[in-house]
Amino acid sequence: MPQEHSFPKRFVALAVGLLAFAGIASADQLGTIKQRGSLVCATLGTAEPFSFSDPATREIRGYDVDFCKAVADSLGVKLELKLVAVEARIPELSQGRVDIVAxxxxxxxxxxxxxxxxxxxxxxxxxxxxxxxxxxxxxSGLNGKRISAPKGSSSEQAVKAKVPGAELLTFQDPPSAFVALLQGKVDGFALSELASTRFMRQVAGKTELMLLPESMMAEPWGLGVRKGEPALLKHVNDTLAGMERSGEAAKIFDKWLGPATLYKSSRDFSIGPIATASR
Structure with a gap:
């Protein structure tokens, strides 16, 4: 009979222990952040009022930045912002170059x-x-026409779903996609309603623009966390829920988007789990 080969039990135990340690290490980003003393948050830097460069200070400010800061403060660490392109958001997170994405x-x-x-x-x-x-x-008036959108964005996907008869042209960032409309290279520009409103105000009196009344989609935004990091995800969610209860989240909305701003928007949502069942 052929001999059965087996490893000594101590080697099996060592291998199991190493695998368990690797699993813990890969799922302890929260501990790494605390030990490092900083939270690295990816943001765009080109999407006013969510994240943009303040002309006076050159600092990156905005709605998204304030939420990053709130998470960092809840951890007792400093905030480090990393500016990324739209299509780089998920790769930067998945490859461990940032801790969260806002x-x-x-x-x-x-x-x-x-x-x-x-x-x-x-x-x-x-x-x-x-x-x-x-x-x-x-x-329907855009069938056979060209529409611009930021590359890798939800707007790009929404155009494909809602205006399949149009030709889609993607650009590196929202400003580039907007300029394509101003220059007549495209017939439509797809983006979020609030960001679009900001662009329209920049050229008011020079170019007559309008938003089509139809909405391609209502899109919930979340902070991105790498897969396999339950402790970090729970901490982020607990922080957001606390901001909702305390009113801090509503104050941030009013600061950047509320009635006293250029956007004159009202907050018609609350922080909570993203409803995925019907999506």
Whole structure:
């Protein structure tokens, strides 16, 4: 009979122990952040009022930045911002170069397969901007036309789903996609309603623009956390829930988007788990 080969029990025990240690290490980003003394948060830096460079101070400020700061403060560590492009948000997180992502990151089932999402901390309407003089008043008027969107964004995916008859052109960031509309290279520009409003105000009196009344989608935004980090995800969610209870989340909304701002928006959502069943 052939001999059965077996490893000594001490080697088996050692291997099991190493695997267990590796599992703990890979799932202890929360401990790493505390030990390091800083939270690295990815944000766009080009999406006012969510994250943008203040002309006076050159500092990155905004709605997303304030939520990053709140998470860092809850951990007792300093905040480090890392500016990323839209399409780099998930790779930067998955490859461990950032701890969390607060960068206009809309939920989708496809993204949820790659990363974990926190509770929603914002809900965005995705819309299409057109030149008023072109006579386009509905999605149907964009069939056969060109629409710009930031590469890798939810807006890009929404155009594919809602205006499949249009030709989609993607750009590195929202400003570049907006300029394409101003220069007549495209007939529509897809982005969140609030960000679009800001762009329209920048050229008020120079170029007549409008948002089509139809919404491509209502998109909940969450903070992105790497898969396999339950402790960090729980801490982020607990922090967000606490901000909702204390009123801090509402104050941040009013600071950047409320009635006293250019956007004159009202908060019609609350922080809580993203409803995925119907999505």
């Amino acid at each position: 960068a206009n990151l809309g939920y989708s089932p496809q993204r949820a397969e790659q990363i974990d999402f926190s509770h929603q901390y914002f809900v965005s309407q995705q819309k299409i901007m057109v030149r008023t003089g072109d006579g386009i008043r509905a999605f």
